[in-house]
Amino acid sequence: MLDAALLSIDGLSVAYDGSSALNGVSLQIRKGELICVVGANGAGKTSLIRSISGIVRSSSGTVKMNGVNITGLPPWEICERGIAQVAEGRQSFGSLSVEENLLLGGSLKRAKAYQFETLEFVYQLFERLRERRRQLAGTLSGGEQQMLAIGRAIMSKPEMVMFDEPSIGLSPALTDVMFGVVKSLHEQGITVLLVEQNVAKSLALSNRGYVLENGSIVLHGSSQELLNNSEIQRAYLGM
Template structure:
């Protein structure tokens, strides 16, 4: 569904992604695992067209999307939930959700989708008129996911969805990711909590300083000694 071929990205003189090859199959959960600075966020930002590659190719359902604008990438069905949630603090929960649908004009379907988001996240419905900046970290993360879903993505990319959240909320977020995937949305996930990510991932890639050094089914990588030592904090 989504394919990266020999992708090279530079930030000034820094070679951030070094010839990355990656595939994301339809209806799967794929996770990128690696230390900070390995190139995980850069990969998602490049797919979103927020960062332009120096060379290489990104295709989505057979179409070359490497040089499209970010709005065109969203139109095709790829949406990013950025790290740090980035909700519009001075807008209400409902206004944030409506902004997620800014490329759509099917009013009745938008209303239907808002109801669906509220069924996924009942807490957001309770706070529908509340300013987003006053929500807890967990609620803001739910809102960021809900807002991304309002664009009706085929691929939902998530950058560190559990960062800074209480363990109980983290569990909720991972259950929601599985739920979203069951609805037929492909998920590409970056997560510091490698153990939780590998547990739900169909397939995983391990990044080290801009290169893919390991790949395989999530459960397989979770039991790989090298991965357990380096990323799961096990001896």
């Protein structure tokens, strides 16, 4: 499995000012998989994503993409290699228009030639963004900002997208829309790493899952196994 992994993480640790947030996390994602990492608030989910994307520097461990060590590369280089992230809190450029934000997402070398074709794809996915393409990103609603963040990631023509709690702060109806978009991107061949507190919904969507507690993976398995696990049911599913 290691050889076939698109992304292989081994012993990854992250600490902030000496206080540990991620302790020796190992996980693998095969090309075309949709996997989830679930865990409570503060478990280390965002730290995991940010250390893969190069925004946060790990204190030990390695991240390999297709067998090549990419640990410690700068964020733009990680994007250029085809790993995009949809950040928690969305983080668009508020004083730029929706379309300017999208085109920025598509300005990478790997994506530039497809920029306008991909823009049309994003607008077909989210008609709402097409309607608001001239509106400043900072004035969008929470749901619209989440659409824009996903759109920007798609614009970079990624091989893999990491979603950091795409459902946070959204209504149940919009949550279903976002999970539907994650599913349809996966069906189009994009490898997905979904990080969520919404354990039931993300296990229902994914093939495999990892459970993160206090910076460590405490369980992993097929999503069905995890949904049937009595500890998971008690701790995360309120059963």
